[in-house]
Amino acid sequence: MSEATTQFRSGFACLVGRPNTGKSTLTNALVGRKVAIASSRPQTTRHTVRGIVNRPDAQLVLVDTPGLHKPRTLLGERLNALVLSTLGEVDAVGVCLPADERIGPGDRFLVNEIAKVRRRPTVAIVTKSDLVDPNRMVEHLTAVAAMTKDTGVEWDDIIPVSAQDGTRVGKLADLLVGKLPPGPPLYPEGELTDEPEEVLxxxxxREAVLEGVRDELPHSVAVLVEEMGLREGRPQDRPLLDIYAHLFVERPSQKAIVIGAKGRRLVEVGTTARRQIETLLGTPVYLDLRVKVAKDWQRDPKQLRRLGF
Structure with a gap:
């Protein structure tokens, strides 16, 4: 076997796309574990969450970005800036274009923005391939290929995938790894994300809140973990992690929606979130949630800084 085929590769690949195109679900599928929240609500991701794919021949660091969109708030402007700055720092870009939605102005806007950044390997990833029949897939792949004329971006590869059933997820990982430079691992072996536990x-x-309230609440929920630590005095074989967190909404009416009648909805949100956190951290959790109103926080620079944006 030649040296070229055995050389270890490492680097960063950024997954971009309009809101709700399957970026976070795909990140989790590639990593093999949940490191990014995935909700049916658009614009769920608000951070560049790094998921780490560890292989014998490579370490692929996936950067799952917020969806690029036409911003209506200061928060939206900052999320878009985060995406564009990330594009300039990675070794490869994967553009998520869901098979169940036709190519539209938002996709062309996104690809045009990519064209403004320095050239790097760019892969068109047709997500949600399990949701369409073969005829629709051929039509969509043709439309994706035709984007080159409109935008000037040359696709290095076009690949349909399904994060739900795993179709071609491994092949996508191979494609992205092949575009990384030779180099040593960037993170310790076995590490799956560099996100701080408090952020995760x-x-x-927040994911539990978004799913719990469905369409009743505008996309204006923020969560801040105020305190997190193992409870003192517990035996080593029975640890308990105490987490105290605040849920911020913009109006009193939204607070009432999150809490629900007699507090039932907040209890459901807490139960769902606690189970997810226990699965992630492998430790029993006591979760204390409080809902607070931070008026128009998405437009307030001071409050955005406090909430980490």
Missing amino acids: VAELI
């Missing part, structure tokens, strides 16, 4: 916990709580 806050994201899991």
Whole structure:
């Protein structure tokens, strides 16, 4: 076997796309474990969450970005800036274009923005391939290939995948790894994300809120973990992790929606989030959730800084 085929590769690949195109679900599928929250609500991701794919021949660091969109708030502007700055720092870009939605102005806007950044390997990833029949897939792949004329971005590869059933997820990992430079591992072996535990916990709580309230609440929930630590005095074989977190909404009416009648909805959110956190951290959890109103926090620079944006 030649040296070229055995050389270890490492680097960063950024997954980008419009909101709700399957970026976070695909990140989790590639990593093999949940490191990014995935909700049916658009614009769920608010951080560049790094998921680490460890292989014998490579370490692929996936950067799952917020969905690029036309911003209506200061938060939206900052999320878009985060995406564009990330594009300039990675070794490869994967553009997620869901098979069950036709190519539209938002996709062309996104690809045009990519064209403005320095050239790097770019893969068109047709997500949600399990949701369409073969005829629709051929039509969509043709439309994706035709984007080159409109945008000037040359696709290095076009690949349909399904994060739900795993179709071609391994092949996608091979494609992205092949575009990384030779180099040693960037993170310790076995590490799956570089996100701080407090951030992961806050994201899991927010995911539970978004799914729990469905369409009743605008996309204006933020979560801040105020305190997190093992409870003192517990035996080593029976640890308990105490987590105290605040859920911020913009109006009193939204607070009422999150809490629900007689507090039932907040209890459901807490139960769902606690189970997810226990699965992630492998430790029994006591979770204390409080809902607070932070008026128009998405437009307030001071409050955005406090909430980590």
